[in-house]
Amino acid sequence: VALLGGGVIGAGWAARFVLNGCDVRLYDPAPEARDRVAQVAADARAAYERLTLAPFPQEGELRIVDSIDEAVAGVELVQESAPERVERKRMLLAEADRAAPPGALVCSSTSGLRPTELQAEMERPERFCVAHPFNPVYLLPLVELCGGERTATDTLSRAGALFRSVGMHPLVVRTEIDGFVADRLLEALWREALWLVNDGVATVDEIDDAIRYGAGLRWAFMGTFLTYRIAGGDEGMRHFLRQFGPALRWPWTHLTEVPELTHELVETIAAQSDAQAAGRSARELEQERDRVLVRLLQALRAEGAGAGATLAAWERELLDMTAVASAELDGGPIHGPETRIPADWVDYNGHVHESRYLELFADATDGLLRTVGVDSGYLADGGSYFTVETHLSHLRQLQAGDCVYVTTQVLDSDDKRLHVFHVLLRRGEPDPLATAEQMLLHVDTASGGAATSRDPVRGQVAELTRRHAALPRPESAGRSIGVR
């Protein structure tokens, strides 16, 4: 990927692409671009660690280069994120177009300029479209795609697939208008907000409160039409428009004017905004924003709603990309995949809650069960294993950011039971952090009662038990609890 421009948006693109495993070359003559890109990448890394336990691929290489030619050589995508001046963008895009490989896509991050104007001087305008992201680019999934008069249809679908593969939600804007769709809505709300301050009705903090304690929570996953549809009951929008449409006739909002950004208004807004920030720097606010966005995305993923569905699709992609051949059963204990302990597992005392240790071990048990053939087909046929007993030993403490993995040894089994021993290890260290001994019982999920296992699971459990019998028995297996 070639990035032209390393401001907040360009740096956000760099972070998203590099962390998704793409090599990036970034061209920005400004000397501060290098630091900004590094800082945004660090923020993105921290956010992704908390966002998902899915393993990311090896990071791509990020190189700051000195010319457009160097940036675009051999790339699949050129993404321009220069300041919003049409001549400057047009020139940059034309130059990149001349030097980039013929098969590469060329996109602009513009938030309002029309693609037809931007592609005017390109030799291959058919491969150009707008790809307008939202800040922070590495967390918000929306990217508006809009083609100009000379854009090929194929360009939009190729761009859609490309942005989807790095976890985004492409929205094709079918009609070329200034500001596309999202920024028109933002502008309408923003202008009304400015009027409310201008008229002394409310402060900036009160206006933000009016959003974030109410409608903002619905907007986060429903938008505006779906929200109002509910108000219309089973008749939906027809009923809602009949009932509330007339209210638009006596509009409350300022329609015909744009507030004059006098020095006085700017100072009022700025002073109120300073009070609202209460000493938090832009940096601190950015980090707060990221932390909360991560939480929201996780919450939405749990419900499969809105941006959460995008995250879930991205995670599936990451898992496929990094899947390892299962059942490398060389006779040693089974090694599970590495996971990184997210910062939000740490409680107010600086400790990881004990139930999180069991979560890691239960994941290892799930991995073992998949290895011996308990897959979706076996589950659908009513066979499964339930945990009936667990003996946890806590030896050393987990820290946020630790790269850990679980090794699993089968100690014993029969046609109903599976006795396993897990060890939680930190990468590169021989001493266990914790151990878990578990007894699993094979059940018929229809009746809920114990039942003998069936092939292929039965055979694979027996085979694994036989192989692991040669391993040394863990010292603490069979341990009971007591003050000794």
Next chain:
Amino acid sequence: VALLGGGVIGAGWAARFVLNGCDVRLYDPAPEARDRVAQVAADARAAYERLTLAPFPQEGELRIVDSIDEAVAGVELVQESAPERVERKRMLLAEADRAAPPGALVCSSTSGLRPTELQAEMERPERFCVAHPFNPVYLLPLVELCGGERTATDTLSRAGALFRSVGMHPLVVRTEIDGFVADRLLEALWREALWLVNDGVATVDEIDDAIRYGAGLRWAFMGTFLTYRIAGGDEGMRHFLRQFGPALRWPWTHLTEVPELTHELVETIAAQSDAQAAGRSARELEQERDRVLVRLLQALRAEGAGAGATLAAWERELLDMTAVASAELDGGPIHGPETRIPADWVDYNGHVHESRYLELFADATDGLLRTVGVDSGYLADGGSYFTVETHLSHLRQLQAGDCVYVTTQVLDSDDKRLHVFHVLLRRGEPDPLATAEQMLLHVDTASGGAATSRDPVRGQVAELTRRHAALPRPESAGRSIGVR
């Protein structure tokens, strides 16, 4: 509380108040009000069960009554939620005012009418203000408070305290304007959205996507000014307005007109909205909305952001209200508080994840530690207990909605160790669902190493151990795991 009107808003108020332990009398002549109120209360109950583990008080009594007089007799608050017709509301409020106790507050849920007009015919207009909530009233914390010309200042502060006590975030609108603050912002965005459909630029689903995959996620906790402040860097709003203010001069949005709600436009919107709903009924959409809102509120609470801070404050209030005298140490095992298993603890197989059992037991251990004197002062002095071993036995399965509690018995202790046995029980049933045997080690949190306990903890642990020595030893204590 007296509620006048049992539509969606009135029913939402009923649910919030009743579940917060207030007795409610609701007056609505419409025959369908009774069913609606019952259904909304059921939805709210389901949402609250997932929202928090904090214990709610005993539900208040909800009575549908036949007259305003009956509704308002003896109440502390009259909340009117009739249709948005000024004459009707003015009449209802005047009648309620005559019959209600002189000390009661009288509020209207109007979303746009001015309080001065509404209080015009009241005998005691000083006790009136607008209290404008957002749907669903039992989940969204925002309530806009706005007084009229004859409203006493005291009325607004009393109303603020009252709504805060049922988990809401009151926002005082200091200037009396049509539509207050929130609905002006919503209307501005909504009108622009209608134009985009009218002009054929985007469908209702695309417009909603443009919100919920992007800016909507930021609005959920930051609002609009705080978001833009970040874009201004350390210079904040001054820089942002200098850079982006001029864009308002060439506005993208429709300013001067209101779209004509022609039959054709209504049908276009309605058909697109039907497609967006994809067969989901209003009921189903409502339930989806509530599920996602609960998740979002929990996510925000984890970060102390926006509406999450309101939820946390509400939980503290609920915990205070329902706190029981600790250390009722009669020699029997310690009984922990009842908690209800939230629906979202259940996984795709219909099971509660094993780590949730340990969460319940770990909470019981925390309760035990508080009982023996490990409080915030003891922790601040560097003393604490860490779990070093846990032996879990799963006997029967938990179900969503189960009311469960944990009993805890101290089996043994010395000056460093505390050996306990927990039993998880379902209300009214003698057979345990699961047990957990735990060994806790007293540590010096500064060094991280084992250390002897100090008084008062040392003495209380010894005393509790002595008393519990008389209890029968649980059969499965000291159990080790193995295929027998």
